[in-house]
Amino acid sequence: MSGADDLLFDPSLIPASCSESLGSDLELRPLRASDGDRGHLELLTVLTVAPKLSSQSYADTFNHLRSCPNTYFTIVIIVSCGSIIIERKFVRSSGLVGHIEDIAVSKSMQGRKLGLKIINTLEEVGRGQGVYKIILDCSKENIPFYEKCGFKHKEYEMVRYI
Ligand code: ACO
Numbered sequence: 001m002s003g004a005d006d007l008l009f010d011p012s013l014i015p016a017s018c019s020e021s022l023g024s025d026l027e028l029r030p031l032r033a034s035d036g037d038r039g040h041l042e043l044l045t046v047l048t049v050a051p052k053l054s055s056q057s058y059a060d061t062f063n064h065l066r067s068c069p070n071t072y073f074t075i076v077i078i079v080s081c082g083s084i085i086i087e088r089k090f091v092r093s094s095g096l097v098g099h100i101e102d103i104a105v106s107k108s109m110q111g112r113k114l115g116l117k118i119i120n121t122l123e124e125v126g127r128g129q130g131v132y133k134i135i136l137d138c139s140k141e142n143i144p145f146y147e148k149c150g151f152k153h154k155e156y157e158m159v160r161y162i
Pocket of ligand 1: 046047100101102103104105106109110111112113114115116117136137138139141142144145146148
């Protein structure tokens, strides 16, 4: 399967201006069902533990995300990726909040503004969906990166591993 029907979401939701500012050698697109075979999990190891999944597990996860309409938007630029997950609230007149997750740029490509480009594109996708704010959790070391992306510090993250 290849073409638009194996993409996580409709590529027209990514504004053309986001792709145009990349070099012509880099393709910006939604996650593809076959990206498990193209190093998606290896890329995520810059972020956290991301053991290889069987083809079936990768496909099941991809299909689960795709079966939730207007919720999971994962984009890739071959050597980098990131997601925005759209959450509908009861507050703010049933407002939408975007959660940015799993931003990863492969080690050899870091420092070339690909992280910034991923964030800018996810913001545009979120804006297109009508979110009123975008939030994310990050390490202290990554605060300067997100500040350069226009984010500011607010609140604290809590976690409980189950
Ligand atoms: N400390 C200080 N400044 C930084 C840092 C940092 N750790 N990282 C990037 N910057 C600055 C850059 O110098 C640049 O500044 P400039 O515009 O003045 O030149 C600006 O931020 C944009 O940097 P990019 O080149 O776009 O950053 P890059 O492509 O390397 O991506 C990222 C940054 C995503 C943090 C990358 O280093 C990475 O993948 N790290 C490992 C995984 C990770 O920590 N991901 C984020 C997890 S948090 C989350 O997913 C919500």
